[in-house]
Amino acid sequence: MSTPARIEQQCGLRERKKAKTRLSIREHAMRLFVEQGYENTTIEQIAEAAEVSPSTFFRYFPTKEDVVIQDDYDPLLASAFLEQPASLPPLAALREAVRLVYGEVLAYDEQTILRRIQLVWAIPSLRARQMEGQIATMTMLTAAIAERTGRPTDDFAVRVFTGAVVGGWIAAVERWVRSDGEERLIGLMDEALVLLEEGLPL
Secondary structure: OOOOHHHHHOOOHHHHHHHHHHHHHHHHHHHHHHHHOOOOOOHHHHHHHHOOOHHHHHHHOOOHHHHHHOOOHHHHHHHHHHOOOOOOOHHHHHHHHHHHHHHHHHHHHHHHHHHHHHHHHHOHHHHHHHHHHHHHHHHHHHHHHHHHHOOOOOOHHHHHHHHHHHHHHHHHHHHHHHOOOOOOHHHHHHHHHHHHHOOOOO
16 A cells, blocks of 8 residues: 655655555545445444554544545645746646646546545535535635735635636536546546636637
8 A cells, every 4th residue: 555656755754654544544434435335334443444543543534524525635736836837827837737646646546536526425414524625725726826926815816716727626526426437537627727728618
């Protein structure tokens, strides 16, 4: 069991060990959710399967919902976005950042991510928590876009831009889930950004 290289590169040894424990807990949780259902799976069962104590589980995930909702990708995306050449406009820089980060993440574990999102869409309590995650993504992306463009985070154009990007990605995820993973998520995310680049021709 390992973690995506981009995560490992940004972590020390202790953080890499923590990332592997976190990943192990999530993988066992997802297996149990598939085998016996989300509602029928307890934190104690997940901890036992992952060979950790319930208290260790709570150090990594405050609730059972967080096993499905949380991920480590937003900071990686922001970092990759800010590292793009200054000559690239924001949407082009985002396209490259998506290719770098999600290309690696999805190649590593696309089916687990698909199962997580399918659970989110199927369970009302998870859908409500996912909204919090989307707001956090918008906050992170707003800060990154503001930094790259030299504008304040409360700039209306920055916030509209961010909302359009995140809205496009939500549509991409919806289509991905409906295709049961037959379409590639990274291609759909890129297509959403291309549509924004083209001014959404309808």
